[in-house]
Amino acid sequence: MERPLDSTVKLENLSEEITGRWPDQVRVDLDLQNGLCLMECEASVLRKVCSWLFSKQGFSFASLVVEEEHAEFSLRYIFYSEKSQVHILHRIPKTEATVPSISNFVHAADWHEREAEDLFGLDFEGHPRLGDFVLHEEWPEGVNPMRADFDPSKPYVHREVSPYWRPIKIVQASGAFMMPIGPIYSDFAESAHFLLETVGEDVIRTITRFFYKYRGVEKIAEARKVNEVLLLAERFSGTSAFAHSLAFCQAVEEVSKVEVPPRAKALRILFAELERLRHHVGSIAGICGSTALAVATSQASILEEELLRLCCAVTGHRYLFGLNTPGGITMDFNNEVIQNLADTVQGFLEKLEDLKQMLRYSSSFLDRLEEVGIVSPGSAVSYGLVGPIARASGIKRDLRTVLPYSGYEKVEFIIPCEQEGDGYARLRVLFGEAEQSVNIIRQVASFLPSGPTVSPSFEVTTGAALGWAESPKGATFHWVRTEEDGRVARYRITPPSFTNWHGFHLAAENFAFQDFPIIMATFGLSNAESDR
Amino acid sequence: MIMVRWVLKGLQTGIKTTSYPRREELASGVSPGLPEGKREPRDGALSVISRCPTYALRQVGQQILVDYRRCIHCFRCVRGVQDVLGWNLGYEWAAYMNKNDGPPPKLEKVFGRSLHIFFVDGGACNACISELEQLNKPFYNIHRLGFFVTPTPRKADILLIAGPVTDHMRFSIQKAYAGMPTPKRVLAVGACGLSGGIFGPSFASEGGVQKLIPLDVGVPGCPPPPLAMIHGLLLAVSRKPPASLTSSGSVDGRKKS
Numbered sequence: 001m002e003r004p005l006d007s008t009v010k011l012e013n014l015s016e017e018i019t020g021r022w023p024d025q026v027r028v029d030l031d032l033q034n035g036l037c038l039m040e041c042e043a044s045v046l047r048k049v050c051s052w053l054f055s056k057q058g059f060s061f062a063s064l065v066v067e068e069e070h071a072e073f074s075l076r077y078i079f080y081s082e083k084s085q086v087h088i089l090h091r092i093p094k095t096e097a098t099v100p101s102i103s104n105f106v107h108a109a110d111w112h113e114r115e116a117e118d119l120f121g122l123d124f125e126g127h128p129r130l131g132d133f134v135l136h137e138e139w140p141e142g143v144n145p146m147r148a149d150f151d152p153s154k155p156y157v158h159r160e161v162s163p164y165w166r167p168i169k170i171v172q173a174s175g176a177f178m179m180p181i182g183p184i185y186s187d188f189a190e191s192a193h194f195l196l197e198t199v200g201e202d203v204i205r206t207i208t209r210f211f212y213k214y215r216g217v218e219k220i221a222e223a224r225k226v227n228e229v230l231l232l233a234e235r236f237s238g239t240s241a242f243a244h245s246l247a248f249c250q251a252v253e254e255v256s257k258v259e260v261p262p263r264a265k266a267l268r269i270l271f272a273e274l275e276r277l278r279h280h281v282g283s284i285a286g287i288c289g290s291t292a293l294a295v296a297t298s299q300a301s302i303l304e305e306e307l308l309r310l311c312c313a314v315t316g317h318r319y320l321f322g323l324n325t326p327g328g329i330t331m332d333f334n335n336e337v338i339q340n341l342a343d344t345v346q347g348f349l350e351k352l353e354d355l356k357q358m359l360r361y362s363s364s365f366l367d368r369l370e371e372v373g374i375v376s377p378g379s380a381v382s383y384g385l386v387g388p389i390a391r392a393s394g395i396k397r398d399l400r401t402v403l404p405y406s407g408y409e410k411v412e413f414i415i416p417c418e419q420e421g422d423g424y425a426r427l428r429v430l431f432g433e434a435e436q437s438v439n440i441i442r443q444v445a446s447f448l449p450s451g452p453t454v455s456p457s458f459e460v461t462t463g464a465a466l467g468w469a470e471s472p473k474g475a476t477f478h479w480v481r482t483e484e485d486g487r488v489a490r491y492r493i494t495p496p497s498f499t500n501w502h503g504f505h506l507a508a509e510n511f512a513f514q515d516f517p518i519i520m521a522t523f524g525l526s527n528a529e530s531d532r
Numbered sequence: 533m534i535m536v537r538w539v540l541k542g543l544q545t546g547i548k549t550t551s552y553p554r555r556e557e558l559a560s561g562v563s564p565g566l567p568e569g570k571r572e573p574r575d576g577a578l579s580v581i582s583r584c585p586t587y588a589l590r591q592v593g594q595q596i597l598v599d600y601r602r603c604i605h606c607f608r609c610v611r612g613v614q615d616v617l618g619w620n621l622g623y624e625w626a627a628y629m630n631k632n633d634g635p636p637p638k639l640e641k642v643f644g645r646s647l648h649i650f651f652v653d654g655g656a657c658n659a660c661i662s663e664l665e666q667l668n669k670p671f672y673n674i675h676r677l678g679f680f681v682t683p684t685p686r687k688a689d690i691l692l693i694a695g696p697v698t699d700h701m702r703f704s705i706q707k708a709y710a711g712m713p714t715p716k717r718v719l720a721v722g723a724c725g726l727s728g729g730i731f732g733p734s735f736a737s738e739g740g741v742q743k744l745i746p747l748d749v750g751v752p753g754c755p756p757p758p759l760a761m762i763h764g765l766l767l768a769v770s771r772k773p774p775a776s777l778t779s780s781g782s783v784d785g786r787k788k789s
Contacts, residue, residue, distance in 0.1 A: 190661060322608075
């Protein structure tokens, strides 16, 4: 069987291939040392080039970064595959503000274009569904918050509209109705709105509406100092704070060409894996909770709290806030402390293994997960899904090995991958990754390099770079452009929850109503992370 | 057969629940702690004030004061600086937020010993929500204290809000508040809910619950640990005394309840 995303052109041949196909319309710049290919592309072939990379060459779509530069907009389409990145640059004059939409060919770019339409006021020609997305109906027409002339400090003038939002009803059958869920829930849950189109017990399709938690992080980051934006990077999604701050710091380090000391790199891996372990244990507790298996929920929750306490006892913070800084890690740790930490997590692994074995033989539990919320490998590729959700659908792509950072290339681990794409496959991936995280923590702890944990203090230079990390929920990309004085001019975050919510409706189609919380729990996504 | 094993498993695990509020919780890692002010800072110590990214530190006379509504645990006032501020590893942080500094005396009797909580997410980063989730789990289990989460504002006594109150949640929060029967109390958790934290005020968020609806009890922290949230709930029914929102602080160790 051909594995998805397998056929990939070598980066060194990319230049030839592209110029052979589109001789005059594309300008290619290869930087083999950094595995980066920068192209400048005309509007007439933009769709073809993107589509060729995405569907023929096995590149994944990472992000669309829109930047405003004096009289023009520059759009940067970022793709990646095994050890290589492709940035496609497309410039348009501000007066025009019209771009050909690529989302009919690269479906993963769909939400990126909708977002750019809302926030920058760009028109994506040929996009089937533009309109209110990030900004809800009270937002005035023609005001685009990411434009340079928008003042983020003042509240905007609200439009007078009915606050009750209703989309168009698609399912027309007798007894069909729309079941609203959210944005407020009955438990400690995040704000998001779902409309389930149902006929009796069966849900035909799910309509989602997000961005209730839009805090404008990318906008309020502008003109702030790098050190302040670090706080935003860390706190916009508190449960994967370390991974996001790591991606941000790596972008800043790349801009300023700062070398991170080996000890800091190793510690970063260690804490990133500790965060992944804690996150996955929490997700497992959530899945057990959604099936109302009380003892298993309690067992996983006990482990989660113990891990939170461990994080706090070692680093001072339960969610690992305040650790990453551009240039390294703010604290140093005694090697003995780290060794103890590794031994402690090994103990957690044994308990987790026990839980996994018991769940495996709980037929009432398995009945509710198996064949529920299926995402096929084909859809996972076209939606560009990332993280444990993609890996449960046979997409074995993980930034830790595809674009290794912070020294992951020196660590040995396997990437757990399942084929079924259902709820149970996602649960197994979570267990598998938690186990690998413990292995990585033990490896790193046993070969911890000595030396400083932070580079000598440095001035942030002017420039732009992409930072990335495999966060617990999947690939995250942070584009940072700095200007004079160490301030941030543009900060673009592509969080994994944003990427994966896009594909959520695939799993929430034609299912029995009572499975909805289970599908939600096995996806385990965060709105804070997605909405920013 | 497997169900019997689950029951046994549960029994084998034993009781994990904290003894707080009956006794102080002494386990390590239950709280990230908060900085304490300083009464008589030495020369040069005042420079620490400029290290605080959220302006939580300020100088009043010869003291450094900490505004807990703003502190986000960035540790910049303690890491990389020579012995400037004390660090309070306690967790009883909740305080009254209304002006007269205390609940109207009648409320206490009305609420009795049981409370129903209704939660609304006002754009929290998920860390607060993750800590709140712990409240219903074995280590903290607020049911033993008479607190229950209710699915509807109509049956709620307390509106619990986390996050800086995003513009898009404004309407939902107002509606939930209006739908609650009186007497009612509003409890905000986390620096974002108290001051907007690092997110607000801005075009997208209000910058705190108080800007939108009257706020009664605030729990500082980023995020406040579960024990601080329990303290907030106990404070709402006057079963615990309030903490102070600013600290001029002592310098020695743990704060006793």
